[in-house]
Amino acid sequence: MSAQRRTFRIMRGGGPAGSPAALQTYSLELNEHATVLDALEWIRVEQAPDLMYRHSCHHGSCGTCGMMINGKPKLACLTKVDNLASNDIKLEPLVGMEPLGDLVVSPVALMSAYPDNSGYIRESEVNNDAPRPQALSQFERFENCIECGLCMAACPVDEEFQGPAVLAALNRELAKTPERRAEILHAAGRPDGVYRCARALECSRVCPTAVYPAKHIMELRKELEKESSAK
Ligand code: SF4
Numbered sequence: 041m042s043a044q045r046r047t048f049r050i051m052r053g054g055g056p057a058g059s060p061a062a063l064q065t066y067s068l069e070l071n072e073h074a075t076v077l078d079a080l081e082w083i084r085v086e087q088a089p090d091l092m093y094r095h096s097c098h099h100g101s102c103g104t105c106g107m108m109i110n111g112k113p114k115l116a117c118l119t120k121v122d123n124l125a126s127n128d129i130k131l132e133p134l135v136g137m138e139p140l141g142d143l144v145v146s147p148v149a150l151m152s153a154y155p156d157n158s159g160y161i162r163e164s165e166v167n168n169d170a171p172r173p174q175a176l177s178q179f180e181r182f183e184n185c186i187e188c189g190l191c192m193a194a195c196p197v198d199e200e201f202q203g204p205a206v207l208a209a210l211n212r213e214l215a216k217t218p219e220r221r222a223e224i225l226h227a228a229g230r231p232d233g234v235y236r237c238a239r240a241l242e243c244s245r246v247c248p249t250a251v252y253p254a255k256h257i258m259e260l261r262k263e264l265e266k267e268s269s270a271k
Pocket residue numbers: 184185186187188189190191192204205208243246247248249250251252253
């Protein structure tokens with residue numbers, strides 16, 4: 041297994057109580073399998089015990105390790121260092137979310153913008169032919185969205201905007217609870233709703249779990265157009 045020396049420039053400080061944000065440089069050897077999150081773990085253990093970043097699952101399902109990696113929103117746990125074009129890797133907190141210090145951002149604004157009573161469970165598309173225990177009416181799974189906020193960071197709209205993750209959640213709710221149609225379309229059609237989308241498609245490009253938020257936004261627009269042509 042060959043190790044290669046890498047340089048990381050990491051935004052330290054910032055946030056409400058911290059020192060002014062500034063890049064600090066760390067250098068370490070990593071093997072070809074290392075992810076950016078692995079690198080952060082080593083830097084914290086060996087060089088910067090006070091380095092702050094969020095993580096939990098290490099495999100792209102908790103949504104906590106989003107950050108700007110060489111200027112692009114990515115999950116640190118799914119980004120292999122070897123796959124980055126540069127040997128000099130810049131890490132900054134995710135844009136569009138309140139910085140709390142080092143690489144940590146607050147998910148509160150994103151989480152609280154999700155539609156009320158969102159269902160995080162949906163019917164599973166696999167195992168449909170498998171024998172089902174009597175107690176279950178269907179096999180279920182979690183929704184694809186892991187609330188990582190990458191789509192919000194990638195979105196170029198710089199006006200008040202509910203944003204791709206929230207609008208995608210609204211469209212999912214519309215499919216699952218058609219009885220809430222009026223309420224959901226009202227939310228989607230607000231001034232900060234689907235019509236503010238610039239159709240840049242960046243949200244769908246960066247989403248690590250194939251939610252395709254731009255597709256959901258387009259579907260909501262179509263539903264809103266149906267409503268206004270029926271009036
Ligand atoms: S839609 Fe995709 S990119 Fe946006 S928060 Fe959900 S998982 Fe993350």
